Amino acid sequence: MRVALFITCFNDTFFPETGRATVEVLERLGHEVEFPLAQTCCGQMHFNTGYQREAIPLVRRFVEVFAPYEAVVAPSGSCVGMVRELYPMAAELANDKRLLYEVEELAPKVFELSEFLVKRMGVTDVGAYYPHHVTYHPTCHSLRMLKVGDAPLELLRAVRGIDLVELREARECCGFGGTFAVKNADTSTAMLSDKLRHVLDTEAEVCTAGDNSCLMHIGGGLKRQRAGVRTVHLAEILASTEEAN
Amino acid sequence: MTLQRSPDAFSADAGKTPTFEQSAKVSLADTQLRRNLGKATQTIRAKRAAAVEEMPDWERLREAGRALKERVTRHLDEYLLRLEESVTRAGGHVHWARDAEESNRIIAGIAKAHDAEEVVKVKSIATDETKLNEYLEGEGITAHETDLAELIIQLAGETSSHILVPAIHKNRAEIRELFKEKLGARGLSDDPSDLTNAARLYLREKFLKAKVGISGANFAVAETGTVCVVESEGNGRMCTTLPPVLVTLMGIEKVIPAWRDYEVFMQLLPRSSTAERMNPYTSFWTGVSRESGDGPNEFHLVLLDNGRTGVLADERGRQALSCIRCSACLNVCPVYERTGGHAYNSVYPGPIGAILTPQLVGIGKPGPDSLPYASSLCGACYEVCPVKINIPEVLIHLRGRVTRHKQDGGGLKGRLDPENAAMKTMARVFSDRKLYEGAQKAARVGQWPLARDGAIGRLPGRLAGWTESRDLKAIPKQTFREWWKARNGSPENGSA
Ligand code: SF4
Numbered sequence A: 001m002r003v004a005l006f007i008t009c010f011n012d013t014f015f016p017e018t019g020r021a022t023v024e025v026l027e028r029l030g031h032e033v034e035f036p037l038a039q040t041c042c043g044q045m046h047f048n049t050g051y052q053r054e055a056i057p058l059v060r061r062f063v064e065v066f067a068p069y070e071a072v073v074a075p076s077g078s079c080v081g082m083v084r085e086l087y088p089m090a091a092e093l094a095n096d097k098r099l100l101y102e103v104e105e106l107a108p109k110v111f112e113l114s115e116f117l118v119k120r121m122g123v124t125d126v127g128a129y130y131p132h133h134v135t136y137h138p139t140c141h142s143l144r145m146l147k148v149g150d151a152p153l154e155l156l157r158a159v160r161g162i163d164l165v166e167l168r169e170a171r172e173c174c175g176f177g178g179t180f181a182v183k184n185a186d187t188s189t190a191m192l193s194d195k196l197r198h199v200l201d202t203e204a205e206v207c208t209a210g211d212n213s214c215l216m217h218i219g220g221g222l223k224r225q226r227a228g229v230r231t232v233h234l235a236e237i238l239a240s241t242e243e244a245n
Numbered sequence B: 001m002t003l004q005r006s007p008d009a010f011s012a013d014a015g016k017t018p019t020f021e022q023s024a025k026v027s028l029a030d031t032q033l034r035r036n037l038g039k040a041t042q043t044i045r046a047k048r049a050a051a052v053e054e055m056p057d058w059e060r061l062r063e064a065g066r067a068l069k070e071r072v073t074r075h076l077d078e079y080l081l082r083l084e085e086s087v088t089r090a091g092g093h094v095h096w097a098r099d100a101e102e103s104n105r106i107i108a109g110i111a112k113a114h115d116a117e118e119v120v121k122v123k124s125i126a127t128d129e130t131k132l133n134e135y136l137e138g139e140g141i142t143a144h145e146t147d148l149a150e151l152i153i154q155l156a157g158e159t160s161s162h163i164l165v166p167a168i169h170k171n172r173a174e175i176r177e178l179f180k181e182k183l184g185a186r187g188l189s190d191d192p193s194d195l196t197n198a199a200r201l202y203l204r205e206k207f208l209k210a211k212v213g214i215s216g217a218n219f220a221v222a223e224t225g226t227v228c229v230v231e232s233e234g235n236g237r238m239c240t241t242l243p244p245v246l247v248t249l250m251g252i253e254k255v256i257p258a259w260r261d262y263e264v265f266m267q268l269l270p271r272s273s274t275a276e277r278m279n280p281y282t283s284f285w286t287g288v289s290r291e292s293g294d295g296p297n298e299f300h301l302v303l304l305d306n307g308r309t310g311v312l313a314d315e316r317g318r319q320a321l322s323c324i325r326c327s328a329c330l331n332v333c334p335v336y337e338r339t340g341g342h343a344y345n346s347v348y349p350g351p352i353g354a355i356l357t358p359q360l361v362g363i364g365k366p367g368p369d370s371l372p373y374a375s376s377l378c379g380a381c382y383e384v385c386p387v388k389i390n391i392p393e394v395l396i397h398l399r400g401r402v403t404r405h406k407q408d409g410g411g412l413k414g415r416l417d418p419e420n421a422a423m424k425t426m427a428r429v430f431s432d433r434k435l436y437e438g439a440q441k442a443a444r445v446g447q448w449p450l451a452r453d454g455a456i457g458r459l460p461g462r463l464a465g466w467t468e469s470r471d472l473k474a475i476p477k478q479t480f481r482e483w484w485k486a487r488n489g490s491p492e493n494g495s496a
Helices: A009-014 A016-028 A044-049 A052-066 A077-093 A097-109 A113-120 A140-145 A151-157 A185-201 A212-224 A234-239 B020-029 B031-053 B058-074 B076-089 B100-113 B125-130 B132-138 B148-156 B172-182 B192-209 B235-241 B259-273 B308-312 B317-322 B328-332 B334-339 B350-361 B366-373 B380-384 B391-409 B411-416 B418-430 B433-446 B461-467 B480-488
Strands: A002-005 A032-034 A071-074 A110-112 A133-136 A163-165 A206-209 A230-233 B093-097 B118-121 B142-145 B212-215 B219-221 B226-231 B245-251 B281-286 B298-304
Touching: A002 A016, A009 A016, A009 A212, A009 B433, A009 B480, A016 A032, A016 A113, A016 A230, A016 A234, A016 B480, A044 A052, A044 A077, A044 B391, A044 B418, A052 A077, A052 A097, A052 B391, A052 B418, A071 A097, A071 A113, A077 A097, A077 A110, A077 A140, A077 B391, A097 A110, A110 A113, A113 A151, A113 A234, A133 A151, A140 B380, A151 A163, A151 A234, A185 A212, A185 B020, A185 B334, A185 B461, A206 A212, A206 A234, A212 A230, A230 A234, B020 B031, B020 B334, B020 B366, B031 B259, B031 B328, B031 B334, B058 B076, B058 B259, B058 B317, B076 B093, B076 B219, B076 B298, B093 B100, B100 B125, B100 B132, B100 B212, B100 B245, B100 B298, B118 B192, B118 B235, B125 B132, B125 B245, B125 B298, B132 B142, B142 B148, B148 B172, B148 B192, B172 B192, B192 B235, B212 B235, B219 B259, B226 B235, B226 B259, B235 B281, B308 B317, B308 B350, B317 B350, B317 B391, B328 B334, B328 B350, B328 B380, B334 B350, B350 B366, B350 B380, B350 B391, B366 B391, B380 B391, B391 B411, B391 B418, B411 B418, B418 B433
Parallel strands: A002 A032, A002 A071, A071 A110, A133 A163, A133 A206, A206 A230, B093 B298, B118 B142, B118 B212, B212 B245, B245 B298
Antiparallel strands: B219 B226, B226 B281
């Protein structure tokens, strides 16, 4: 399938390795990946912080850039959540019926990586090899907004060599929440410390998730504590092969 | 347990209400509070999940509850007039109160007309909203709270921190000490049944003496005029039947169309709130007792607006008026679990409070305006809400309203606000590919004084909150798009 990669501005800038891994997995499965260079940011940060009028041009831009594709895939649950769940609200705010129509046309074609693989393509084994102790944190937006369910776990279970350890209270929010982590830093930190405790209890080497924003928050906390546990995006585990190890 | 006494969002000096961030700092520092809260919310959370699990048609019930409430909000005027007619027909009096002041005057007037110096009350958040107890005190009337938890916080001179378990922030030992001191209960253990007995002895006497009882309402049926109070301790039953005069204060959004609608709500409410299949006491009354002599012979229903009709104008925000006050959203909220209810500085704490309070008191006050931001948008509240209020969506919507209010009404100050300036700049950058790619490079160069070993340990200015507990990943040498261009020989697919 001809798939457009929606990298997200955050991954583009901070986590290029996640983007490379996403391309690798999709190409390995025989998809033709395109990367429209005109893409920038979906507008989530602006929209969720309240700067919603400022987000409208970004919504228009996104729709224009990605409308031509059959499927749009992103390695981020929360940015896909923005597009699928909140773009209609943005279009309503813009009082633009045409934009609303375009958004509703586009939304069902935009997928988070794990849901594209498992739910759209019916694939769970992507031929990955990853000989490590791994625990998985389901991020709130992939879980409750996109309802990806067990798709990421199904993918992880099919990875050869992996030792998957269950995370206690996994569904609890890690405390990231975008600008929440800065505006309400104390509360965010209180939530993070419980998440870190549960991650450390698993004695895993790697904590994975489908969103680098949450992982950066969790990873930043682990690093500060010099805990020795790494955070790795799900796409990178799926991209990993025997030859690479 | 530190006592928090900042002005709440519904008090006269609501403009001085602290922000959530400020108050959360105080609560988070209280380790005893955090332990109490963590334990209580986690227990009730697990119980609720089990109680809901039993219901095969739960999702359909939720949808029915949502639809009924939406119908009420849409035709509120008609249902209220019908309710007034039904209550009057059954021998009750209906009063319309525009705001807290008017409602308090009406209720105090009724009490004075019966020379009541003491009144008994069953838990009512609406009366907390209107600050009825303080008003009555000013008029020389003592109001006795009769819910165990409400009694505890009244005796302690505190404010409620949970809709349903107002004293969730107190543990048994703290309560025993309080009862010893205030009720003179000697030789008291901290066994729950002992504590309850001490309270019961004290309250029985109040019930028998009071001439006027005051209640809130969970629902009122437009079709029949039947008012309903759902409770667990039996004090509600006593308040609404023993005193000869009963006054019920009810927010106008509590009306439901027909008697049969109870079928839906009485299945949704107990399981969501106390995780029970059915709560111990549900009282229904229609007007006054006539021949039977059982129950009050005078009944007043006070219908409170206090900002609610204003909320109706906001089509997205008004779903907050569908709330049936079950408190499930509080119990699952990871923010509430850490900060407790006092940090919200409102009689409505937790996720529902964060969307209801700013709408009721109006956008433009620093304290209430901070509430929609008191959420990581994790969505746990929406998942459990028995009437499917999309709380995260309303939170985001209200953040938009707060921001637009600041931008449009804040004059020069609003426009010069550093966050506003930064957001505007970033929006500009994101809407132009060349600016965006330039900014990526600039950020990589700009971070060098901060980055060490691929991480940033301390950020300047307002971003310092991040690095107090977390390192920040440094920006790598090559962006994804640079890699892509190098790999694919820079094919320009898509327009710039
Ligand atoms: S918003 Fe929903 S979950 Fe929260 S108290 Fe109201 S009815 Fe219950």
